[in-house]
Amino acid sequence: MLGQFNCNLNEITKEFPTKIIARGDVIRIEGTPADVERTRLVFDNLLEIIEANHIPSVADVRYLIEKIKNGENVRGVLSDVVQVTHWGEEIRAKTIGQLRYVNAIEENDIVFAIGPAGTGKTYLAVAKAIDYLKQEKVKRIVLIRPAVEAGEALGFLPGDIQEKVNPYLRPLYDAIYDMLPGREVEWLKRDNRIEIAPLAFMRGRTLNNSFIILDEAQNTTQAQMKMFLTRLGLRSHAVITGDVTQIDLEYERSGLVAAQTILKGIDGIAFIYLDKADVVRHSLVKKIISAYAIAEEQRQREHAE
Numbered sequence: 001m002l003g004q005f006n007c008n009l010n011e012i013t014k015e016f017p018t019k020i021i022a023r024g025d026v027i028r029i030e031g032t033p034a035d036v037e038r039t040r041l042v043f044d045n046l047l048e049i050i051e052a053n054h055i056p057s058v059a060d061v062r063y064l065i066e067k068i069k070n071g072e073n074v075r076g077v078l079s080d081v082v083q084v085t086h087w088g089e090e091i092r093a094k095t096i097g098q099l100r101y102v103n104a105i106e107e108n109d110i111v112f113a114i115g116p117a118g119t120g121k122t123y124l125a126v127a128k129a130i131d132y133l134k135q136e137k138v139k140r141i142v143l144i145r146p147a148v149e150a151g152e153a154l155g156f157l158p159g160d161i162q163e164k165v166n167p168y169l170r171p172l173y174d175a176i177y178d179m180l181p182g183r184e185v186e187w188l189k190r191d192n193r194i195e196i197a198p199l200a201f202m203r204g205r206t207l208n209n210s211f212i213i214l215d216e217a218q219n220t221t222q223a224q225m226k227m228f229l230t231r232l233g234l235r236s237h238a239v240i241t242g243d244v245t246q247i248d249l250e251y252e253r254s255g256l257v258a259a260q261t262i263l264k265g266i267d268g269i270a271f272i273y274l275d276k277a278d279v280v281r282h283s284l285v286k287k288i289i290s291a292y293a294i295a296e297e298q299r300q301r302e303h304a305e
Contacts, residue, residue: 001046001056008061012042015065041068045075052079054092063095072096083127086181091127097278098124104270105239110232112217112259113241115274116289118281121241122215126175128239129211133193138237139209140193143172144228146219147198169196172215199224208233217242217256218249225255245296 002009002022013020016039018031027043029036045064049056056064060078067074076099083091093099098120104111105128113121129141173196176185188194199220214220214228217240232238242256251257263269276289 001043001050003056003058003061007058008046008056011058011061011065012039015069016042038068045077048075049078052081052092054078054090060094067096082124083131083179085179086184091124091179093124094120094280095278097272097274098280101272101274102128104272105237108268108270109236110229110238110269111240112256112263112269112271113239113274114244114256114260114271115278116243116245116276118279118285118289119274120278120280121243121274122171122213123175123178125213125215125239125241126172127179129213130176130179132211132237138211138235140195140211141176142207142210142212143169143176143194143196143215144199144202144213145169145172145215146217146224147200169198172196172213199228202228202231205231206233207231207236210236212236212238214238214240215242218244218247218254220255221249221253222255222258225259228255229259245292 003011009020009022016031016035018029018035018039020039021028021030029039029043031039042061042064045068046056046061049060056078064074064077067077074096076093077096078092078094080099080102081090081092082102085091093102097115101111101113101121102124105125113125115121126141126143129138129143132138133141176194176196180188185194189196199214210233212232217225219242220228228240229238240256240259244251244254244257247254247257260271264271276286276293279286279289
């Protein structure tokens with residue numbers, strides 16, 4: 001709990017003006033009632049994380065402190081296991097936004113996850129899909145991407161159809177191979193229990209007993225988004241992920257942008273918005289996202305003038 005060489009404890013005392021005395025299995029906190037209460041909440045959440053067999057890092061402690069200082073409820077963050085990789089690493093919701101996302105998948109048949117790179121949109125969706133497959137809640141996983149990012153028509157790319165689409169689907173392969181051994185993935189693919197395909201292959205199909213993920217949905221047109229959503233069959237679930245700041249179409253044509261207005265308020269459909277606070281990649285990624293957001297705001301102001 002206190003961290004190697006008290007590194008976690010040092011982070012806590014740096015942020016809260018309290019005196020912390022650790023003796024055996026007892027921690028005594030002295031200070032103003034407000035500071036004592038917030039410090040206690042940090043330790044309560046650290047204890048919850050440890051009891052869930054996760055060793056909290058300094059980054060975890062900093063995140064808990066930030067959210068508790070803002071009065072946010074962090075219960076369940078870093079303690080609830082979503083999936084386990086094939087080498088034994090436990091995948092957890094690392095932020096409040098990610099926990100809300102995972103809970104939304106459990107509670108709704110269609111979930112839209114919208115946010116910047118590095119927020120775990122695709123990775124957590126694949127983790128939940130594999131969890132559903134293992135529990136036999138669904139009979140297959142269908143992973144889909146629109147093949148438009150490079151601005152090239154598939155017919156002009158070399159190789160057969162599988163070789164043409166594989167570069168577009170690589171991020172989905174990366175996530176699924178993290179969580180299942182390669183041999184098992186290949187067996188599931190041969191048995192049609194895992195299907196990875198471009199969006200164009202979905203027309204005319206009905207997907208029953210399936211967990212369907214549409215990745216990079218900002219690059220779908222409105223017609224494609226409608227086509228995809230109407231593929232949903234009985235006992236199926238769909239997760240749609242995308243980043244509206246990285247649209248390779250004209251902004252107004254994006255099916256993900258339009259869906260936020262058209263489908264708002266429908267029971268069984270949830271929209272989860274992630275932001276830079278949910279980025280779990282390198283610490284510089286948050287700063288990069290902030291810098292680009294500032295630049296975009298400046299560009300828009302100049303354009304309006």
